[in-house]
Amino acid sequence: MRTIYLDNNATTMTAPEVVEAMQPFWTELYGNPSSMHTFGGQVKRHIDQARRQVAALLNADPQEIVFTSGGSEGNNLAIRGSLDALDGLKKHIITTRVEHPAVLGVFRHLAKHGYRVTELPVNSDGSLILDALESTLTPDTALVSIMWANNETGVIFPIEKIANLVKSMGVILHIDAVQAAGKIPIDITRVPVDLLTISGHKLHGPKGTGALYVRKGTKLVPQVIGGHHEHNRRAGTENIPGIVGIGMATELALNGLDEENTRVRALRDRLQRGVLAGCKAAQVNGANRLPNTLNVSFQYVEGEAILLLLDNLGIAASSGSACASGSLQPSHVLRAMGIPFTSAHGSIRFSLSRYNTEEEIDLVIKHLPPIIDRLRELSPFVEDELPV
Numbered sequence: 082m083r084t085i086y087l088d089n090n091a092t093t094m095t096a097p098e099v100v101e102a103m104q105p106f107w108t109e110l111y112g113n114p115s116s117m118h119t120f121g122g123q124v125k126r127h128i129d130q131a132r133r134q135v136a137a138l139l140n141a142d143p144q145e146i147v148f149t150s151g152g153s154e155g156n157n158l159a160i161r162g163s164l165d166a167l168d169g170l171k172k173h174i175i176t177t178r179v180e181h182p183a184v185l186g187v188f189r190h191l192a193k194h195g196y197r198v199t200e201l202p203v204n205s206d207g208s209l210i211l212d213a214l215e216s217t218l219t220p221d222t223a224l225v226s227i228m229w230a231n232n233e234t235g236v237i238f239p240i241e242k243i244a245n246l247v248k249s250m251g252v253i254l255h256i257d258a259v260q261a262a263g264k265i266p267i268d269i270t271r272v273p274v275d276l277l278t279i280s281g282h283k284l285h286g287p288k289g290t291g292a293l294y295v296r297k298g299t300k301l302v303p304q305v306i307g308g309h310h311e312h313n314r315r316a317g318t319e320n321i322p323g324i325v326g327i328g329m330a331t332e333l334a335l336n337g338l339d340e341e342n343t344r345v346r347a348l349r350d351r352l353q354r355g356v357l358a359g360c361k362a363a364q365v366n367g368a369n370r371l372p373n374t375l376n377v378s379f380q381y382v383e384g385e386a387i388l389l390l391l392d393n394l395g396i397a398a399s400s401g402s403a404c405a406s407g408s409l410q411p412s413h414v415l416r417a418m419g420i421p422f423t424s425a426h427g428s429i430r431f432s433l434s435r436y437n438t439e440e441e442i443d444l445v446i447k448h449l450p451p452i453i454d455r456l457r458e459l460s461p462f463v464e465d466e467l468p469v
């Protein structure tokens with residue numbers, strides 16, 4: 082049985098072109114780019130090429146790209162590294178309630194170490210309350226960290242507006258663009274952000290790879306200290322196969338943005354129409370979403386139970402965020418949106434990629450309604466009349 086993989090916001094298949102591009106760097110081209118000899122030195126130009134490929138996706142200068150081990154490290158380096166550079170001069174930092182744990186966790190750690198943290202609320206459709214951001218910025222605000230697009234709902238935040246507001250106050254701005262990169266256009270020359278994180282494995286690159294965009298002139302204290310790699314911003318012998326891999330993945334993503342926005346979006350919309358038509362009391366969570374994401378709540382049904390029954394059919398999706406599943410708490414993102422407990426518990430995230438087909442989507446549309454009906458028959462909570 083072939084898996085129908087609809088969990089691409091958790092991770093993606095490594096593109097065959099990426100695997101192929103990485104191959105020589107495991108075998109014949111294994112030198113250390115810092116070496117004096119030609120054997121090592123020849124690898125350097127492949128890092129340079131990857132840096133240009135990643136920069137192109139963001140319309141950035143290659144010199145502004147720092148390779149990391151992924152989105153989590155990028156977020157840590159951006160937030161902690163720029164606060165370290167401020168040396169405690171300002172003590173207020175702002176984020177949102179719906180961030181990925183790789184930002185929220187850092188903020189909650191900093192809250193225990195002398196920082197005053199504001200977590201901005203969102204509306205019921207997942208959109209950011211911009212007035213709340215404006216009114217919370219003070220002369221003591223050091224940094225704002227906000228995601229470009231949400232991993233659970235796909236909701237896109239108005240980064241251009243946010244950036245203009247935050248930079249008019251002279252505050253450092255970091256954007257977690259892990260979910261946005263490769264799915265919607267990002268042009269760093271049009272949004273005045275200081276730091277921006279991407280991750281390789283969310284855009285068909287290898288796991289354990291990432292890049293942090295650092296705008297020229299931004300002060301950043303390295304968080305991995307040692308050698309002088311990555312323009313003194315991150316010590317450690319470079320993960321050459323991974324760097325070559327994320328380079329190729331970003332090139333493919335840039336070339337595929339139109340497909341993402343047309344074919345993948347059409348598949349997602351087809352899935353959404355089919356699910357809403359086939360299942361009673363189903364509701365889509367989030368407005369203004371990434372083209373690949375559908376987060377839908379089924380009232381009076383356990384999300385985990387839906388997942389298990391889908392899994393039996395070879396359909397891979399997720400409930401809440403991968404990190405949150407296994408705990409009994411419903412997703413912090415859906416709770417921040419004020420989604421009622423019974424709906425948040427019955428929420429499923431389908432996230433598509435360019436490798437999905439119409440046949441796969443139609444199979445899900447066929448198999449999901451009987452699963453929901455069956456589980457509702459077992460549910461002690463179902464009322465006689467379900468809302469349509």
Ligand SMILES: *Cc1c(COP(=O)(O)O)cnc(C)c1O
Nearest residue numbers: 151152153181183232259260280
């Ligand atoms: C996956 C993800 C991360 C973490 O990236 P890793 O490369 O897995 O460390 C950070 N932010 C968002 C929004 C994500 O979806």
